[in-house]
Amino acid sequence: MKEINDEAAQLAKPWQKQLNEAFHSVEDLCTYLRLSLVELPISVAATKNFPLRVPLSFAACMEKGNPNDPLLRQVLPVSDEMRIYPGYSADPVGDLSASQQIGVIHKYHGRALLINTGACAIHCRYCFRRNFPYAQLQLGKRQEQAALDYLAANTSITEVILSGGDPLLLSDTRLTLLLAQLSALPSIKRIRLHSRLPIVLPARINDALIDGFNQCIKPIVLVVHCNHANEINQRVISACQRLKSSGITLLNQAVLLKGVNDQAEVLGALSEQLFAIGIMPYYLHLLDKATGTGHFEVSEAEALRLIQDVQDSLPGYLVPQLVREVAGAPAKQRITTPVQESILNQNNDN
C-alpha cells in the first residue's frame, strides 16, 4: 500500500516522476482520501476495462472523506459503468471511421487532428476514447512523417490539432521538433494542442516546454480541459501564468457531467475561475455516448436550461458554447437556446 508522506515533496518532483507515481489503484486513492472502500460502488470489471489513473496533484484537489466529490466522480470506476444504456456505443463520434491514415483524423474543413500518443495522465471515466484501440491509432516516429506528408499535400488544412491521448505527454525534444516541422509547412497558420495536463499535472509546464513553445514561430492555441473550479489550485495557476506569458492563447473545454458540474452555479464559478487565471471558456460538450458512460448523461433539455441560467448571470464572453459531436457532421453542432415564445409575441404586439 502506497502512503503519501510528504505531499509537498511529491508535488515538487519532475512531472515524469509524478506521472509514474500517480494513483493506479482504487485502494491507494481511497486510503489517501480517507474513504472506506466498502461504502463506494467500486466495480472491479470497470477497472479492468479502463484502469484507474489519477495524478496526486489532481487528487489533492478532492475533498477528503467526501464520496460524492465532483473530482472523484470523474475518475472512480463504479458499477454504473457496467450498465447497458440504449444508444451508447464504442465509437459514438465516428473517429475510427474518420482516421484517413494512421493517427490523422481529418473530419472538419481546415483542421486536422493528430493523435501522437494514446496515453493520458488521468483516466476520465466519461471519456469517449476509453474504448479506443489506441496502440493502432497513435503515431509512431516512422508514421509521423506520413502524417506530415499528408498535411503538406492537403493545403486546405490551416490548423493542426495535436490531440490524443494527451500530446503534452510527448517528450520536450519530440514536441519541440514536431512544432518546428509543423511550423515549416507554409499552409499551417496555427498549431492547437488539446491537453488536460496543465490542470491535472501542472508540473508538465516546465522550463523546457516553455522554451519549446517560445521557439515555435506559428501561434499556439492551448485548449485545456477543466470541468470544475475545484480543479484549479495554486500549481495550476502558476502553470497558466507561464503559458500566458509566452503568448499562448488559452481556452477551456469542459464536458457537462451529471453529479460533477450539472448546476448553473458550478458552471458559473468555473467560468469565473478560468477567466481569473487567463483562460477563456470555449466549449461545453454534451456527453459523447460511449459505452460505460451513460450515468454521466445530462439531457439536452436540462443542458439548455443550465446554459440559459449561466447566460442570465454572466457576461456573454464567459458563457461557453454548448456543443455536441455528431458523427459525420462537418462541425460540432451548436445547441442554442430558442428565443422565448413570450418575448417574441410581446415584440410582435408592439
Ligand SMILES: *Cc1c(COP(=O)(O)O)cnc(C)c1O
Ligand atoms: C473537435 C474536433 C476538431 C476541432 O473543432 P473546433 O470546432 O475547431 O474546435 C477538429 N477535428 C476533430 C476530429 C474534432 O473532433
Ligand code: SF4
Ligand atoms: S482524452 Fe482527455 S478526457 Fe479522455 S481520458 Fe484523456 S484526459 Fe481524460
